Amino acid sequence: MQCDGSELAFRDNGMKNFARRALFTIGAFVSLAVLSFLGIDALPGDGCTALLGRFGTEAKIAECRVEHQLNDPVIVRLGSWASDVVQGDLGYSIKRDEQVAQIILPRIRNTAMLALVAAIMAFPTAIAAGLLIGRFPRSRIGKAINTMGVVAMTLPEFVIATVLWLVFSIWIPIFPGVTVVPSNATFMELLPHIWMPALTLASVVFAHSMRTMKAGVTTIQAMPFVESARLRGTKERVTLLRHILPAALPPVVNTIAVDAAWLLTGTFVTEAIFNYRGLGRLTIDAISDRDTAVILPIVLFSLGAYLTMSLIADTVVRLLDPRLRQHRS
Amino acid sequence: MNISPQHRSTRIQIFVYCVLGFHAVVALIAPFLPLMPTDKQDSGAMLQGFSSAHWLGTDALGRDVLSRTLHGGRPSLAIAILATALSAVIGIALGSLAALAGGWVDEALSRLIDFLLALPTLILLLLIASFFGHDPFILIVTLGFMYAAPIARVARASTQVLLARDFVRVARLQGGRGVNILLGEVLPNVWRVVFTEIAMQFTWIILAFSSLSFLGLGASPPTPEWGLMIAEARSYMTINPTAVIAPIVMLASLVLAVQALVDRE
Numbered sequence: 352m353q354c355d356g357s358e359l360a361f362r363d364n365g366m367k368n369f370a371r372r373a374l375f376t377i378g379a380f381v382s383l384a385v386l387s388f389l390g391i392d393a394l395p396g397d398g399c400t401a402l403l404g405r406f407g408t409e410a411k412i413a414e415c416r417v418e419h420q421l422n423d424p425v426i427v428r429l430g431s432w433a434s435d436v437v438q439g440d441l442g443y444s445i446k447r448d449e450q451v452a453q454i455i456l457p458r459i460r461n462t463a464m465l466a467l468v469a470a471i472m473a474f475p476t477a478i479a480a481g482l483l484i485g486r487f488p489r490s491r492i493g494k495a496i497n498t499m500g501v502v503a504m505t506l507p508e509f510v511i512a513t514v515l516w517l518v519f520s521i522w523i524p525i526f527p528g529v530t531v532v533p534s535n536a537t538f539m540e541l542l543p544h545i546w547m548p549a550l551t552l553a554s555v556v557f558a559h560s561m562r563t564m565k566a567g568v569t570t571i572q573a574m575p576f577v578e579s580a581r582l583r584g585t586k587e588r589v590t591l592l593r594h595i596l597p598a599a600l601p602p603v604v605n606t607i608a609v610d611a612a613w614l615l616t617g618t619f620v621t622e623a624i625f626n627y628r629g630l631g632r633l634t635i636d637a638i639s640d641r642d643t644a645v646i647l648p649i650v651l652f653s654l655g656a657y658l659t660m661s662l663i664a665d666t667v668v669r670l671l672d673p674r675l676r677q678h679r680s
Numbered sequence: 681m682n683i684s685p686q687h688r689s690t691r692i693q694i695f696v697y698c699v700l701g702f703h704a705v706v707a708l709i710a711p712f713l714p715l716m717p718t719d720k721q722d723s724g725a726m727l728q729g730f731s732s733a734h735w736l737g738t739d740a741l742g743r744d745v746l747s748r749t750l751h752g753g754r755p756s757l758a759i760a761i762l763a764t765a766l767s768a769v770i771g772i773a774l775g776s777l778a779a780l781a782g783g784w785v786d787e788a789l790s791r792l793i794d795f796l797l798a799l800p801t802l803i804l805l806l807l808i809a810s811f812f813g814h815d816p817f818i819l820i821v822t823l824g825f826m827y828a829a830p831i832a833r834v835a836r837a838s839t840q841v842l843l844a845r846d847f848v849r850v851a852r853l854q855g856g857r858g859v860n861i862l863l864g865e866v867l868p869n870v871w872r873v874v875f876t877e878i879a880m881q882f883t884w885i886i887l888a889f890s891s892l893s894f895l896g897l898g899a900s901p902p903t904p905e906w907g908l909m910i911a912e913a914r915s916y917m918t919i920n921p922t923a924v925i926a927p928i929v930m931l932a933s934l935v936l937a938v939q940a941l942v943d944r945e
Contacts, residue, residue, distance in 0.1 A: 506935065507887045507935075513924060639897075
């Protein structure tokens, strides 16, 4: 397909698309946030029952509810919660007697660090492996890596974590098995304890992008422009890196985005196993305490992470793939 | 001897079917095998290794690991089969109706599917398991709804493709009713694609349930369940590793076999 629009027209169109997509993301986030509030509100139990537990008498719970204005109609509470959130106040956990922001932000930081290390381990290697396995499908090493990746992708994290732990902490003690650092430790204090959970997470997500990459390379290799590059005598390395790689990359960006969102929000099991004080452990603790004041912002964070990542992915794909820049309106 | 790729893939397939058959048979006949009771504690024989009395040793409470491992797939399999069946029914119904109806119905159902896909699955499962207890019925319904969305998406896409095909158009021109066309012409043809997706969801549901059990929110303690067994035995892994390795091997072989069945590229 030929593109005949001027540079200016393309930019204009691109911005408009982006704006529309961003607006949709915000709308989806707001409506999902309201739904989450209502859903969590509908669960049996609130901050007061969480605080007083089974031992709270009816009278005490009622008193606590009056104190924290939990008896207001749901619309009123939704309104005041929404206005608080807009002003940056995430609320207050009656159970933990602490501002939710103070509980949740250090945990988000820890999980983000874990996610970053896992992402650095997984994604570049996955792209490289996918490119090479797609290019040399008969290679034995490639086949072995492919199989191992698929096995790691299929197995539950607690199995991978347990096996890694058995191997690298007990049989060959390289890494500490259980993390015992406070949730506000500095990055350098945390780093020695990050490797094992990061390795677990990296092996879970590795195969997704590797396989997407491999499938892309297999398809693109058969295309005429690759053959023409080869017939022109382009060096194999250049064909691979300049012709095949950019063309195979867009779908991988989407896979990476979904996995990155998962690394930020789906690490409950891994964090629980390694006793890593991130968002995942906090989620499990908050859920078993039924501390709805903490659960709600976590749900919002995970919705936000998915929506943002998919927005970023769409934008990057649009930038990477010239065909999408114009023929969408 | 040179083994052709086709030969090899058939052999792998036979192996995969054997593994699946083994799991099915074990899950069905485990209660009738001459095994020790899964909850019989023996305080004199805790964390033992291999012996003629306990082939795979015992766990921290002196319970027989072999017996618990062979019983351990039953809860996950039962819940996963029922939940997958439910999600298949919901998914196929949603997806094919959306494609068949078109227009605003399609639009509305597609948004519903998107919504289900956007749900943070594990948080929701943890919430429901925590607030409504270990009730298997609630768990099955929740899993069934949450894992229906990907099936619905595939069913919708493949129905749409088929609806444009000549034999379906002929059936329509002959005056067939929507439901009959769906059941008679479309579903038999989309079944294969949709089945792959259903099998995928089956592994995800098994993984979700065993993860829940691992976190202490799925099967409740005296029940032998692989995820729960791994969680319990992990603390004593250095003393009796088989108590961890046996359930890992069973769980891994089951999900890998289903995955291999789905994944014949």
